[in-house]
Amino acid sequence: MSEISKEELDEIYAFAVQLGKDAGEMLMDAAKVRMGDVGTQEQKEHVQKENAVDLVTETDENIEAFIKKQITTKYPSHKFVGEESYSKGASRHYLIDDTPTWCVDPLDGTVNYIHLFPMFCVSISFIHASKPLIGVINAPFLNQFFSSCADRGAFLNETQPLPLLHNPIPPLPANAPSSCVFSCEWGKDRRDTPDGNMHRKIESFVNMAAEVGGRDGRGGMVHGVRSLGSATLDLAYVAMGAFDIWWEGGCWEWDVAAGIAILQEAGGLITTANPPEDYARAPIEDVRLGSRLYLAIRPAGPSPAETGREGQERTVRGVWQRVRNLDYSRPGA
Amino acid sequence: MSEISKEELDEIYAFAVQLGKDAGEMLMDAAKVRMGDVGTQEQKEHVQKENAVDLVTETDENIEAFIKKQITTKYPSHKFVGEESYSKGASRHYLIDDTPTWCVDPLDGTVNYIHLFPMFCVSISFIHASKPLIGVINAPFLNQFFSSCADRGAFLNETQPLPLLHNPIPPLPANAPSSCVFSCEWGKDRRDTPDGNMHRKIESFVNMAAEVGGRDGRGGMVHGVRSLGSATLDLAYVAMGAFDIWWEGGCWEWDVAAGIAILQEAGGLITTANPPEDYARAPIEDVRLGSRLYLAIRPAGPSPAETGREGQERTVRGVWQRVRNLDYSRPGA
Numbered sequence: 001m002s003e004i005s006k007e008e009l010d011e012i013y014a015f016a017v018q019l020g021k022d023a024g025e026m027l028m029d030a031a032k033v034r035m036g037d038v039g040t041q042e043q044k045e046h047v048q049k050e051n052a053v054d055l056v057t058e059t060d061e062n063i064e065a066f067i068k069k070q071i072t073t074k075y076p077s078h079k080f081v082g083e084e085s086y087s088k089g090a091s092r093h094y095l096i097d098d099t100p101t102w103c104v105d106p107l108d109g110t111v112n113y114i115h116l117f118p119m120f121c122v123s124i125s126f127i128h129a130s131k132p133l134i135g136v137i138n139a140p141f142l143n144q145f146f147s148s149c150a151d152r153g154a155f156l157n158e159t160q161p162l163p164l165l166h167n168p169i170p171p172l173p174a175n176a177p178s179s180c181v182f183s184c185e186w187g188k189d190r191r192d193t194p195d196g197n198m199h200r201k202i203e204s205f206v207n208m209a210a211e212v213g214g215r216d217g218r219g220g221m222v223h224g225v226r227s228l229g230s231a232t233l234d235l236a237y238v239a240m241g242a243f244d245i246w247w248e249g250g251c252w253e254w255d256v257a258a259g260i261a262i263l264q265e266a267g268g269l270i271t272t273a274n275p276p277e278d279y280a281r282a283p284i285e286d287v288r289l290g291s292r293l294y295l296a297i298r299p300a301g302p303s304p305a306e307t308g309r310e311g312q313e314r315t316v317r318g319v320w321q322r323v324r325n326l327d328y329s330r331p332g333a
Numbered sequence: 334m335s336e337i338s339k340e341e342l343d344e345i346y347a348f349a350v351q352l353g354k355d356a357g358e359m360l361m362d363a364a365k366v367r368m369g370d371v372g373t374q375e376q377k378e379h380v381q382k383e384n385a386v387d388l389v390t391e392t393d394e395n396i397e398a399f400i401k402k403q404i405t406t407k408y409p410s411h412k413f414v415g416e417e418s419y420s421k422g423a424s425r426h427y428l429i430d431d432t433p434t435w436c437v438d439p440l441d442g443t444v445n446y447i448h449l450f451p452m453f454c455v456s457i458s459f460i461h462a463s464k465p466l467i468g469v470i471n472a473p474f475l476n477q478f479f480s481s482c483a484d485r486g487a488f489l490n491e492t493q494p495l496p497l498l499h500n501p502i503p504p505l506p507a508n509a510p511s512s513c514v515f516s517c518e519w520g521k522d523r524r525d526t527p528d529g530n531m532h533r534k535i536e537s538f539v540n541m542a543a544e545v546g547g548r549d550g551r552g553g554m555v556h557g558v559r560s561l562g563s564a565t566l567d568l569a570y571v572a573m574g575a576f577d578i579w580w581e582g583g584c585w586e587w588d589v590a591a592g593i594a595i596l597q598e599a600g601g602l603i604t605t606a607n608p609p610e611d612y613a614r615a616p617i618e619d620v621r622l623g624s625r626l627y628l629a630i631r632p633a634g635p636s637p638a639e640t641g642r643e644g645q646e647r648t649v650r651g652v653w654q655r656v657r658n659l660d661y662s663r664p665g666a
Contacts, residue, residue, distance in 0.1 A: 112557070
């Protein structure tokens with residue numbers, strides 16, 4: 001495993017930021033062609049002929065090909081892991097190892113993009129020694145560009161430090177998960193199987209939402225429940241401090257790598273979604289990228305009673321107390 | 334009831350648009366002061382002293398006072414209904430009558446604003462003869478400004494016609510609610526009462542989400558479930574075509590009036606959330622503003638099999654088949 005110098009990392013960061021800008025522009029241009037706002041006659045006829053899903057697949061593939069070409073030209077020795085390049089779920093192995101690796105989702109929030117709901121983005125991360133060091137997330141229809149590099153800070157639109165409230169960073173609420181904004185996703189697995197993932201998720205959501213004292217003492221009375229349909233943007237908003245808690249299962253590496261880089265650089269915590277048996281005392285470890293089970297807590301400052309980290313761990317345990325184990329493993333594992 | 338001329342309405346529209354811009358700027362400035370980005374020393378010290386909820390209440394009241402002053406100065410004969418001016422739920426009467434009326438929410442998505450999640454907005458509508466004629470929604474942190482005036486079209490950022498996909502407007506999916514994006518909110522009523530509103534909502538959400546064939550045949554297998562925490566922006570995204578369906582109970586007039594104006598001008602349909610007994614055949618009527626129960630369907634073009642309106646009505650019935658009646662009445666009514 002080779003070391004990366006400060007200068008090299010700076011250069012890689014600048015390259016990643018520019019790549020995120022270019023790819024985001026491609027994504028937005030493709031959206032505008034669909035809206036009929038721009039584009040050549042040929043492009044407009046193409047849009048008329050194809051259905052929305054085929055068009056989106058084409059955009060997805062084109063942007064990934066562009067990003068891959070830029071990366072492999074500039075850094076031929078680096079590994080490339082892209083959503084479109086991997087047949088989803090084909091590998092039984094963790095995709096990320098010690099090699100310097102780029103992990104890319106050319107379009108996260110695909111359903112949103114199909115329907116032109118603005119919560120979609122390009123997501124690019126650079127990983128070294130299994131640690132996401134650089135994250136770039138560009139949500140062009142929101143005009144929101146998130147970026148971070150290890151030890152250089154995390155930013156919205158390159159100038160605004162994350163979390164947004166940072167002077168000082170507020171502690172987590174003393175009664176968390178109450179007073180917290182809870183972000184979660186319904187996902188694609190909608191099988192109506194008793195005790196299957198969908199029903200375990202719903203039971204968990206309802207526990208988090210219900211009044212304190214309800215649900216046999218599990219009611220969390222969160223301040224709000226939000227579902228955006230983009231794991232990447234969920235993580236970006238946790239890094240921003242806008243969401244206090246994000247809990248999800250089933251994501252792949254490219255869905256979360258850039259978001260994890262940005263969240264951790266902003267001071268957030270990310271661990272496993274599935275509560276350990278001794279949830280009140282088990283050690284809280286950083287999640288392994290690729291585990292498919294994630295619980296993220298926003299950056300937090302100290303209160304008179306505890307450090308920021310203590311508040312985050314208390315919140316993790318408050319969530320673990322209320323959620324079910326989800327059944328997502330790596331295929332074949 | 335006085336008539337309003339075309340010229341008068343044009344003037345009122347221009348006034349409402351400018352008012353939405355000014356109020357949105359006030360809202361974003363207050364957010365920036367909280368982030369520590371701008372503001373005088375005095376303002377920054379004030380932010381340090383107050384807690385987030387008090388600050389937000391103050392911003393809410395300041396913006397409503399500003400809007401009210403502008404309106405009552407310019408149009409002293411018009412009625413003003415603002416969220417902050419009314420003690421919520423105090424009136425047993427419908428707030429909107431035949432008088433020319435401004436219905437204003439200075440800050441919709443209050444929880445989002447407290448946490449600085451970008452889904453918050455100013456909402457201004459002008460209503461005449463009980464019909465919302467003008468709608469202005471400004472979500473300044475998203476750089477999204479929605480506006481409409483009767484017979485003059487509905488727009489995003491003043492130039493982009495709504496719905497976004499308009500050349501042609503796509504029909505609703507043949508298998509709706511499957512393939513649809515379904516927007517819904519958990520709301521504030523989290524009482525863990527058997528068959529209470531929270532549990533009726535959850536049962537309805539799960540029916541809409543579950544696989545086709547699941548839930549004793551009620552599974553709707555929607556394409557995605559979204560929860561933003563802002564009724565106003567939910568309606569704006571239905572008008573945009575980004576959400577196909579929005580279903581909600583409990584909103585007040587100021588939460589929905591501007592969104593309804595924009596949705597209807599864009600070609601969307603809005604009726605009641607609560608399924609009539611004969612849901613498959615009952616007439617589908619425009620909702621009464623103030624009923625607190627809303628089901629919105631996006632603008633739709635024709636397919637070879639049906640008109641756009643037929644597709645919308647088919648979708649309404651597909652939702653009614655899967656949702657429970659909610660128990661929200663006007664206080665005292």
